[in-house]
Amino acid sequence: MTNSPAIEVLDLQRSFGDTKAVQGVSFEVRQGEIFSLLGPNGAGKTTTISMLSCLLRPDGGDAQVMGHSIREDPMGVKSVLGFVPQEIALYEDLTARENLTFWGKMYGLRGGALKARVEEVLDVIGLRDRAKERVGKYSGGMKRRVNIGVALLHKPQIIYMDEPTVGIDPQSRRNIVDSVVTLKDQGMTVLYTTHYMEEAQELSDQIGIMDHGKMIASGTHDQLVKLVGGQTRIDLTLNMEAGAVLEDWRAVEGVTQVSAEDGLVTVLVDDSNAVLPRLFDVTNRLAARITSVDILEPNLEAVFLHLTGRALRD
Amino acid sequence: MTRILDIAFKDLLQLTRDFKTFMFLLLMPVLFTFLFGYAFGGFSGPSDSRLPVGYLDQDDTWLSHALRDELADSDVIRLDENPNRTYPDLELLVANGDLAAVIIVPDRYGATFLKGKNARLIIIADTSTTAWTTIEAEVMATISRLDSAVRTATILEEIDAERMPFEYAFEQSLEAWEEPPIAVVETTSSAVEASDASSGALAHTSPGMMLQFAIAGLLTSAQVIVTERKSRTLQRLLTTAARRFDILLGHYLAIFTLIFSQFMVLIAFGQFILKVNYLRVPQATLLVAFCAALCISAMGLLIGVLARSEEQAITFSLIPMFLLSGLGGAWVPLEVTGETFAKIGHLSPVAWAMDGFKNISIRGLGFESVLLPAAALAGYAVVFFLLAVWRLSAAEEK
The missing domain is CATH 3.30.70.100 (Alpha-Beta Plaits)
Incomplete structure (x- = not known):
């Protein structure tokens, strides 16, 4: 972990009609740390992460991701991040290897480098033996692993994980939490959203608590607990x-x-x-x-x- | 550019793994081409294109029988005999156009003829038509042959009645006309080669069903796009270096490739199996197929972007299939629906595609005849594509 910021968010705002989904959110994530956005459903976590992924354009404010502005340089932002959406964003009628190969191409990998990286990722997610099976036939946990594997293909500097453990069994959840720790150990910066307090508590170097589109508190676990006077x-x-x-x-x-x-x-x-x-x-x-x-x-x-x-x- | 190709290849891989793709793009159009072809009389066998002429024999002699036999063998006239018909009945049939003419052989016609007197047939016809000219010529030629045969037989009987009795000499003389000293060989222009009832019906249903099921096949293509959006795979794609426009073009290219391939297979099927003359001007048929595929693919893209669920994708594909195909003359030729309906029908791109294909395979027109239909189809393609781009951008911002 270094002190230089991987993500700097300043006064981010976004509305949908009359609904203010994100209202002036600011925070900073240092390189190599896991930062969790914690909050109930509808708190604005996914909208925030969507803006930081350049999927949504903010109404106000800006963010720098590894020095690239989400407003001015979305392609620069995309080049340094891997995104793990809440849903299983895979093609279920393609095999795991076909999925990884396709996504690798989308991230700009080609030829031998692509082939080698696909095999590496299959090893990382532990699915090389079943790489020829269609993803649609996998269990929920296996799909989640491929879902994460896709985001690792181009060796990004930052990974966004949007509620990756929603709706899965405890064992698969455990595997995912362990894999996030492994990513951190490899030096990646992780921005993680969850509404499970235990996950945020276990994983995070820093935690931002969101409610009704606002960042109501942020800091380390100990700093936050002190807010309630211990x-x-x-x-x-x-x-x-x-x-x-x-x-x-x-x-x-x-x-x-x-x-x-x-x-x-x-x-x-x-x-x-x-x-x-x-x-x-x-x-x-x-x-x-x-x-x-x-x-x-x-x-x-x-x-x-x-x-x-x-x-x-x- | 490579990302566009990668997305298109991925889509094609997905589509080829779906049995519905083959069902809608190949099996159904072939099946329905036969069904509709049958419904329009495509399998009734080669039709009799001779002019229908009523025949009423009031003489009933060997000569009137000989006249009937000669006319029955005509390449121009098809005799329609019904002894129960009265004179007024026959007049009405001619007036209604059910018969091109009626030949009435009056009583004592044969006796008068054999006496060398002026024997007259009664003919009911509309003498202002070209059909009458043809019938008149054929009747005159037949009577001339009969007259010649009677005269020859009479002379031969007078010379040697024992070896050449009249009946024998008469038959021999008539038979001689079957191999006349001068013969005319008729041929038909290749432009109208396919215009008999059999290939004519299939020449209509073949492009009709091809276009109809190209639209129906959009439900699988549209489902790929809908599923991509629903599963948030599209959003994930947008977090990579792929741009929104690349993604749309990739999907478009995949649908286009699929539909254009379908057209090529079904055109080959129509040409070589159904004998529909698509390849009379191959470059024209190719241009129409290309533009029709551009148009229908863009429609598929729009459906994929508009539909919010797989069920909606099916509905959004089947409604235009029925509406545009029916309106555009894929089922019933617009030529027989009247001018107003034909004009309304051309709001459907299917009508333009049908025009293009039929201008070549049925109407015998040249390459220039498909330029307007092709331009109209390309115009529709641009409109559908721009609507899809606009709609996707608007949807993703919500």
């Missing part, structure tokens, strides 16, 4: 309506925030060991009973909750 999250359920206890729990010493949704009450506290007995006392006085307790150390979910008042899964 607070612990306690999820509780009651044997009665949560609304009956909320006001009393908010008054408990050491409690900083209380919210309820679908019968689950989330409480942010400074010290769970000290606060939890107090919560039980108050509940008893109200003739209610706590039926379950789940204590979660500070994480990105808590950060999102702290910043937006909503859970990330919303």
Whole structure:
């Protein structure tokens, strides 16, 4: 990882009709690091990455990708990046080798270099033995691997991965996360979008949290967690309506925030060991009973909750 | 340029792996050419192009029979005998054009003839037509032969009645006319060679079905483009060095190659199997096929860009297939639909393509006759292509 920026985004804006999909987003990704854009569906992650891929022209703002402006030099941008879309963007009636060969040509590879690189990528994604099979016959996980392999063909300096683990089984997800780490180890810069907090937490050097088209926070995991004051999250359920206890729990010493949704009450506290007995006392006085307790150390979910008042899964 | 070829090659690879491609581009047009050809009488065998002439024998003698036999052997007249028809019936048939003329052999015609008196046939005809001139000449020639044979037989009987009885001498004299001392060999211009009913029907249905199923075949080509857009493969392509215009041209080239190849195969099939004379002016047929392929390919590109799903691609292909083919005269020749419909029909590019092909294979016209149809088809191609470019750009910005 170096300090020189691979991607510099400045005040990026994009609307679709009256909907402001991206509203003045700015961030910076250093070379060799993994930067995750984290946010719920509709937060503006895909629109942002589409603009950074020169698929969409921004209404305002600009970004430099390895020194190429997305407004002024889209071909320069495209020459340094590999794009892994959320969908399986492959030709299902072609074999894996035919797909890779075609995409290699689209990236400008020819002749012996193309042939050699296709075989290398087949090895990387572990599908050389089944390279003659049509992609349409592959499992979801195998398709995902080819989907990523396509983006690696021209040895790009930067890879964009737009929610690459959506809708796949845990084992395939694990493989993809591992392959992203491998790419980083090879010196590539990765811009990764996800709405899975665990992935962002595990993979990222830097995380940008987006909501409603805005970048509401960014930094390392530790920096972000500090935003909630290192607070612990306690999820509780009651044997009665949560609304009956909320006001009393908010008054408990050491409690900083209380919210309820679908019968689950989330409480942010400074010290769970000290606060939890107090919560039980108050509940008893109200003739209610706590039926379950789940204590979660500070994480990105808590950060999102702290910043937006909503859970990330919303 | 190489990226355009790469995209076209990839599309062709995909299309050739889809059985529907062959079904719509080759099997269906061949099948429907035969079906429509049959419906239009293409298999009724060689037609009798002789002039239909009614024949009413009121004399019923050996001479009137001899006259009938001679006329029945005519290369010009086809006798249509029905003893139940009355004089007014026959007049009506001539007036309606169902018969070119009617020959009535009156009672005692033979006796009068043999006496060397002025025997008269009654003929009902429209004497202002060229058909009448032909019939008159044929009847006069036949009577002249009969007269000559009667005179010869009479003379020979007078010389040696035992060896040359009248009937024998008469037959011999008539037979002699079958090998006349002077013969005329008739031939037909190659321009009208294909105009008999059999090849005429197929000469119409062959290009009609070829064009119709070229449009129907667009559903597979359009599906490739729709799937590319739906699966976001198009978006991925746009993150490579391929430009939007390269991608469209690549798809266009693939569809064009497929349709032009289809035309070549079906033209060869029409020429050598169905005996439709496409290759009378090969460069003209080639030009029409080329421009028609340009036009239909551009339509396919537009359908691919407009359709949002595979189902829509099918619908968007089949509707123009039926609409443009029906309107453009692929099923029923515009020549028989009336002037107004023919004018409306030419809003369809199919009508221009049909004109081009039929100007060569049926109407016997030259290369110049296909220039206007070719230009019209090229014009449609440009319009469809520009619409596809505009529509794709607009769609991708959303």
